[in-house]
Each structure stands twice: as C-alpha cells, then as structure tokens.
Amino acid sequence: MADVLIIGAGGVGQVVTHKCAQLPEVFERIVLASRTEEKCKRIASQLARPIETARVDADNVAELVTLIERVRPQLVINVALPYQDLPIMDACLQTGVDYLDTANYEPRDQARFSYSWQWEYQQRFKDAGLMALLGSGFDPGVTNVFTAYALKHHFDTIEELDIIDCNAGDHGQPFATNFNPEINIREVSAKGRFFENGAWVETEPLSVSKEFDFPAGIGPRRIYLMYHEELESLTQHIPGIRRARFWMTFSNNYLKHLEVLQNVGMTRIDPVRFQGVDIVPLQFLKALLPDPASLGPLTKGKTCIGCLINGKKNAQQRRYYVYNICDHEAAYREVQSQAISYTTGVPAMIGATMMLTGVWRGSGVFNMEQLDPDPFMDALNKYGLPWTETFL
Numbered sequence: 001m002a003d004v005l006i007i008g009a010g011g012v013g014q015v016v017t018h019k020c021a022q023l024p025e026v027f028e029r030i031v032l033a034s035r036t037e038e039k040c041k042r043i044a045s046q047l048a049r050p051i052e053t054a055r056v057d058a059d060n061v062a063e064l065v066t067l068i069e070r071v072r073p074q075l076v077i078n079v080a081l082p083y084q085d086l087p088i089m090d091a092c093l094q095t096g097v098d099y100l101d102t103a104n105y106e107p108r109d110q111a112r113f114s115y116s117w118q119w120e121y122q123q124r125f126k127d128a129g130l131m132a133l134l135g136s137g138f139d140p141g142v143t144n145v146f147t148a149y150a151l152k153h154h155f156d157t158i159e160e161l162d163i164i165d166c167n168a169g170d171h172g173q174p175f176a177t178n179f180n181p182e183i184n185i186r187e188v189s190a191k192g193r194f195f196e197n198g199a200w201v202e203t204e205p206l207s208v209s210k211e212f213d214f215p216a217g218i219g220p221r222r223i224y225l226m227y228h229e230e231l232e233s234l235t236q237h238i239p240g241i242r243r244a245r246f247w248m249t250f251s252n253n254y255l256k257h258l259e260v261l262q263n264v265g266m267t268r269i270d271p272v273r274f275q276g277v278d279i280v281p282l283q284f285l286k287a288l289l290p291d292p293a294s295l296g297p298l299t300k301g302k303t304c305i306g307c308l309i310n311g312k313k314n315a316q317q318r319r320y321y322v323y324n325i326c327d328h329e330a331a332y333r334e335v336q337s338q339a340i341s342y343t344t345g346v347p348a349m350i351g352a353t354m355m356l357t358g359v360w361r362g363s364g365v366f367n368m369e370q371l372d373p374d375p376f377m378d379a380l381n382k383y384g385l386p387w388t389e390t391f392l
C-alpha cells in the first residue's frame with residue numbers, strides 16, 4: 001500500500017484521482033495538488049473516500065520539494081501540463097521519489113515536443129535508483145503497450161505501424177477541445193511528421209488524410225496525419241520498424257474553426273502587445289473556449305484508439321489491428337468525465353499500480369514499450385479500457 005501525490009486537477013487529474021480512490025489496496029493515501037486548490041477540493045468532494053488536497057505551483061521546484069517532503073509519497077503522478085515535466089522531475093530527484101507522466105516536455109515558447117529533454121534525466125534517475133515512467137496515458141501510453149504486445153506475441157518483426165485515434169463523440173458545442181485547448185491546438189496546428197526508411201518526413205499541417213472504416217458501429221471517418229510523441233520513442237525501441245505514422249479524426253466543424261482562428265492569428269504563441277499588456281493569443285483563446293471538464297455531461301458517442309500493424313511472423317506477412325472502444329456517457333457515469341480524460345487517466349492509474357506493486361520496476365527513465373506489456377494489457381481489461389484484437 002502506498003502514498004501517492006497527484007499533481008494537476010484538470011480533466012485527466014479528475015479521472016486519475018477517481019480511479020486511484022477506487023483501489024485502496026494500492027493507493028492507501030492520496031494527495032491531490034494543483035495551482036488552484038479549489039479544483040482539487042471539487043474533485044475530492046465527488047469521491048467515496050477522503051483524500052487530501054494542496055496548492056502548488058509546479059513550475060517552482062522549491063515549492064514542489066517542500067510539498068513532496070511534507071507528503072512523503074512513494075510516487076508523484078504528473079497530470080499537470082507538459083511545461084511542468086522538468087521541474088517535477090527535478091523535484092523528484094531532489095526528494096528521492098519515483099515519477100510518472102502522460103505527456104512529454106514542451107517548452108512554452110516553442111510548439112515543439114520531444115522526449116529528448118526527459119531522456120537526458122536517464123543517468124540521474126539511474127544513479128538515484130529511481131524510476132520515471134514517461135507517457136502513461138492512452139496515446140502515448142496504451143498505444144506503446146499495444147505495439148509492444150503485438151511484437152511480443154504476434155510478430156517477429158513489425159514493419160509498418162499506424163496509430164489511429166478517433167473521437168466519434170459529439171459535445172454539441174460550436175468549437176471546443178477535448179483536453180487542454182492550448183496544448184491541443186499547439187499539437188494540431190504543428191506540421192505533420194512520420195518515420196519512413198530511417199528518416200523523418202515532414203508534411204504541412206493536416207495536409208495528408210484518408211478514410212478509415214472504424215469498428216463498433218462508428219463507420220468510415222476521415223483521418224489526418226499528424227506528428228505525435230510516441231513515434232519518437234517507438235521508432236527507437238521497436239527494432240527494424242520501416243514506417244510509423246499517427247492519424248487522428250477531426251470533424252469538419254473543428255477544422256473550419258481552427259482554420260479561421262489560425263488565419264486571424266488567434267493560435268499564435270508569441271506575445272502580442274495590447275493596450276500596454278503582453279497577451280499570448282492562444283492563451284487568451286483558451287480563456288474563451290469551454291473548459292474541457294465542462295464537456296463531460298454533454299458528450300455522447302465513442303472513441304476508438306488503436307494500432308494497425310503490418311509485419312512478419314514465421315516469414316508470413318500479417319496485418320493486425322488492436323484497439324479500445326470507450327463510451328463518453330459510460331465514462332461520465334463512472335467518474336464524471338468524458339472519454340478523452342478517461343482514456344488518459346485510467347492508464348496513468350494503471351502505470352502507477354504497475355510501479356507501486358513492483359510489477360514494473362527499474363532505475364532510470366522508461367517509455368512504456370520498454371516494459372512487459374502483459375500485466376498492463378490485463379489491467380486495461382480489468383479497470384475499464386477493454387481491448388479487441390483482430391487479424392485483417
């Protein structure tokens with residue numbers, strides 16, 4: 001049984017806290033801390049058992065160290081924003097505590113995310129005998145585990161990997177994002193990038209698309225090629241991979257709004273002087289858009305996220321698809337959040353369980369595909385994200 005400190009009381013933080021609270025045999029004591037303690041208290045009030053709350057500015061290492069020393073957890077679960085990854089890792093090193101997150105580090109002033117900054121912590125975590133688990137959400141996270149599972153059980157070599165993320169849900173709002181709007185729009189408006197024959201190929205934002213026929217009654221939807229962080233680690237850790245791509249669905253309505261916002265400069269991340277104050281347009285836009293947490297009771301429909309894999313087993317060519325279907329309304333009934341937060345928060349809780357029970361153990365910085373996928377795959381079925389596999 002362990003004490004855990006969760007940092008970040010947004011959409012994902014709410015789900016992680018609910019799911020950890022459902023497992024007192026692993027998470028004996030839960031402390032939820034965030035920049036706005038009121039949000040922690042609101043989440044605490046939804047739970048069947050008491051947890052503690054705290055206020056912390058996770059950009060400030062000294063504040064984090066004080067909090068961690070007071071709480072003395074075995075693990076810090078970081079579900080704040082990607083900007084806070086490095087200060088929280090620094091604080092974990094200073095206090096001798098394990099670390100887990102769901103998104104890789106991104107500097108505020110460049111829309112560029114990469115594992116390189118966090119991989120630089122490898123030796124320091126190793127020397128301290130500590131474990132950092134990176135990207136324990138759905139994508140990255142479960143998609144990495146799906147790929148490792150496919151390699152372990154169904155392929156001698158994986159040649160082509162397509163990660164396909166479909167949100168077929170509808171929230172009825174003219175324009176809203178399913179997770180933090182600033183992070184979402186930075187990701188979607190960036191150039192596309194995929195890996196082919198040992199090199200990265202860059203594409204204009206959302207310029208490559210095709211139809212994909214989704215299971216579970218979702219049917220055909222247009223998917224758009226994007227760059228996504230798990231491509232960086234999977235192309236390093238899956239030997240012999242020839243091509244790796246990431247695709248996501250967007251409604252025409254979402255794309256229309258995004259295009260207009262981009263055209264008028266509202267997605268810019270550099271400060272603009274307005275009436276004597278510096279304003280970052282994208283941060284201002286975030287303040288205007290619906291809080292993703294408010295979409296929970298409104299969203300209907302399903303998500304389908306999975307990996308489509310081509311490769312060889314016993315010299316035979318194979319095509320394999322593994323995916324999860326998550327229902328927005330079912331997620332809301334269970335933890336009062338929509339499926340995007342649910343599909344991220346559940347794997348964060350499972351990753352934490354793997355670490356705290358010693359099933360996944362090691363010193364250093366790890367991506368999900370570097371660890372045994374089997375216990376994680378079992379836990380997905382057990383804790384609310386069942387998966388289906390099929391040979392095509």
Ligand code: NDP
Pocket residue numbers: 007008009010011012013033034035036039056057058059079080081082084102103135136137138139140141178179180181183292293340343344
């Ligand atoms: P939200 O914006 O809903 O929540 C972020 C939370 O972090 C807010 O409570 C916010 O506080 C808090 N926070 C922000 N800055 C600080 C700070 N300096 N100190 C302390 N707390 C801070 O985001 P989501 O819950 O949607 O996303 C959380 C994380 O999950 C993100 O990193 C996102 O990229 C990642 N994610 C990963 C996915 C995956 O599949 N791997 C999918 C979706 C998201 P405040 O309320 O005061 O603003």
